[in-house]
Amino acid sequence: MSTPLRAGLIGAGFIGGVHAHAIRSAGARLTRISDSTPQRADEAARRLGAEAASESAEALIAADDVDVVHICTPNATHAALADQAIAAGKAVVCEKPLATSWEDADRLVAAAERAGVVTAVPFVYRYYPTVRETRSLIADGQAGRLWLLHGSYLQDWLAGSSQTNWRVDPSQGGVSRAFGDIGVHWCDLMEFTTGHRITRLHARMSNAYSQRATADGMQAVGTEDGATVIFETDQGATGSLVASQVSLGRKNKLWFSFDGTDASYVFDQEQPDSLWIGGVVENRVVPRGPGTLSTAQGRGYSYLPAGHPQGYQDCFNAFVADVYGAVAGESPDGLPTFTDGRRSAMITEAVLVSAKNESWVEVPA
Known part of the structure; x- marks a missing residue:
């Protein structure tokens, strides 16, 4: 510009x-x-x-x-x-x-x-090069048929009844906290990376702490500390997610394993500079770098050589650069828009209904 x-x-x-x-x-x-x-x-x-x-x-x-x-x-x-x-x-x-x-x-x-x-x-999280590499390899058919999509998003920043934040208040943060705040990140990443869409789910919400500190003293907790979800997809896979904001020692562990008939792919946001690829004969750990990843998407978002860590701020920088590219008339691949925000709101609503009714809930793909 x-x-x-x-x-x-x-x-x-x-x-x-x-x-x-x-x-x-x-x-x-x-x-x-x-x-x-x-x-x-x-x-x-x-x-x-x-x-x-x-x-x-x-x-x-x-x-x-x-x-x-x-x-x-x-x-x-x-x-x-x-x-x-x-x-x-x-x-x-x-x-x-x-x-x-x-x-x-x-x-x-x-x-x-x-x-x-x-x-x-x-x-x-779409902007980690190892995520883009996984997405490209899956799209190329190297995983075979994906049949099991599972993982977790674990944090500990709200562990302890004395820990509080505006997100704990449903009037400010919304009815769902753990799933609405971090579980949606995992679901977006799964659907973006695999191309599968959740069509049906069953959820449970729970609390480690029955009360939390507020300006008015200890109050009953109005939002969940953690959520577990099992789901089915439009392409015949099943999956599961555990989301928690009170898992001690986990600072920001977004982890997935996308398991196919020919290969499995594992990503860990706390160690994002490597991609684990599982096979029957051997497993491989591929370092992130423009000279080590094999796909154009993976290399394209690798701004530093292997061994020079890229992290969360780098992902955010790439995301905002893509937003501004779109404002200039470009069409960045994978830019998350309000449509993706609406999708997350839809899944969150299904999780809330399922947890309340203790039943399976359909989610339009």
Whole structure:
């Protein structure tokens, strides 16, 4: 692009900082930032290198010097802010969940399509080179028939009844926490990588802690600490997922094994610079690198030689670069859009219904 895109960032917490780094990496200007108060916005502008602070999210969205709006606020605010950004004709990057209900997510997809604006949801685990390598190998038929798709997403940052966060409050984070926050990442990654779509599932939700600390003292927990899901796909595979935010020692372990009749592929987000490929005669561990991965997709997202680690921020940088490429008229392969956010909302709703009714629930593919 002849002139840099101008980005506005709403929300300056941990993930807002990740967005800010990615905005600059993509060659855009971080022209404005807003936070929960004008004072916090001023501090965040200094800390994250924004050109100016906006007094409110609404003022940022309306600003003439913002082309792309990044929404990094508590979940319950996403839909309203995305609505405003779409109405203003701005491209929108909205943190997941896109909305806390499928109906709101569906409405946002329709609104964005009518407005003709670029949208994106940061399902950034798609951007690990070893994931792209796995996707390409599966598409090429090297796995044979995929029949078992299983894995987990485990964290421990909410372990202990004294640990709390706005996500614990259903009015801010939504009715589902562990699945709605991290389980959807795994499901998106599975469907993206394998090409399979979940059509039927059975879920259970549970809590390690019956109460958590709040500003008003210890309160009953309103969202789940963990969820287990078994599912079937449109191509005849079965699978399972365990998601937990209280598994001690697991900082951010997104793990999958996609098992086929000819090969199995294992990815571990805590060790993302290698891909495990299983076979009957031998197993292989392939290091991530432009000279070691075999597919164009895998090599294309490998920015550093093997042995020089690439991680989460690198994935986020690649994701935002693809978003801005789409704004410029390109068609990046695998860019997660509001349509993918709606898909995650649909699966989350099915998980909630299944857990409540203790039954299998159909999920449109």
